[in-house]
Amino acid sequence: MTKIRHVQVAPTRAQWLAPGAGIDAHRHDDHQIVYAGRGVLAITTDAGSWVAPATRAIWVPAGTVHAHQAHGRLELHLVGLPATENPLGLDRPTVLTVGPLLRELILAYTRPPHDDSPERERLRGVLLDQLRASPQQPLHLPAPRDPRLRALCAILTADPADGRTLAALGKEVGAGDRTLTRLFKSDLGMSFPQWRTQLRLHHSLVLLADDLPVTTVAHLCGWSSASAFIEVFRRAFGLTPGAHRA
Numbered sequence: 001m002t003k004i005r006h007v008q009v010a011p012t013r014a015q016w017l018a019p020g021a022g023i024d025a026h027r028h029d030d031h032q033i034v035y036a037g038r039g040v041l042a043i044t045t046d047a048g049s050w051v052a053p054a055t056r057a058i059w060v061p062a063g064t065v066h067a068h069q070a071h072g073r074l075e076l077h078l079v080g081l082p083a084t085e086n087p088l089g090l091d092r093p094t095v096l097t098v099g100p101l102l103r104e105l106i107l108a109y110t111r112p113p114h115d116d117s118p119e120r121e122r123l124r125g126v127l128l129d130q131l132r133a134s135p136q137q138p139l140h141l142p143a144p145r146d147p148r149l150r151a152l153c154a155i156l157t158a159d160p161a162d163g164r165t166l167a168a169l170g171k172e173v174g175a176g177d178r179t180l181t182r183l184f185k186s187d188l189g190m191s192f193p194q195w196r197t198q199l200r201l202h203h204s205l206v207l208l209a210d211d212l213p214v215t216t217v218a219h220l221c222g223w224s225s226a227s228a229f230i231e232v233f234r235r236a237f238g239l240t241p242g243a244h245r246a
Helices: 100-109 118-132 147-158 166-173 177-188 192-209 214-220 226-237 241-245
Strands: 005-007 013-017 022-028 031-045 048-052 056-060 066-081 094-097 140-142
Touching: 031 100, 031 192, 048 056, 048 192, 066 100, 066 192, 100 118, 140 192, 147 166, 147 177, 147 192, 166 177, 177 192, 192 214, 192 226, 192 241, 214 226, 214 241, 226 241
Parallel strands: 005 022
Antiparallel strands: 013 066, 022 066, 031 048, 031 056, 031 066, 048 140, 056 094
């Protein structure tokens, strides 16, 4: 059984992670904001995974067991907040929109020195104000509990471009499409098409971090054309795949 590291104080710092590097499963007694200034960050918990490009940050509540994974060379920024201070009132990991001002505040706040100066306190106050105003984004890829659903999701995770219908996939995992439709709603809180689109978006971020061409990424993730992929990506992340890479 893997030992989960317990960190009492969530750190506030900036660090680089090499492509494919990670931080093993751990938990801390504080809340934490996790942000990728460059590269793509993935966070995994028992409840599923969250992937965030540079236009998004991830809120990790106190006590949440989680692991970090870098895709591309990752410029990781961590902001720790006391468990008594929850500006968003969130009790589960959540993806937040990061606009230009919030991005600069996170970058500035995670740079040394980490002291108790009046200037740093003012910076922290503005950062919290911007967090309160930050829209939440539905970019969570939930993890299934039902074994039939786990088997189906594993098939698509191994090949997001698999375009088979739910009925065809159900034959492989031993469940009818009506049963699977019900399980997606009850177990994952979303429909099968919503989950598959979410999976493909997550996978596309990983492939873009590896510098694959946009057309190749679209094909590997199951979109019929690059233009269809670009439109879905833009709606989800607020920018095109090319702008995201830049």
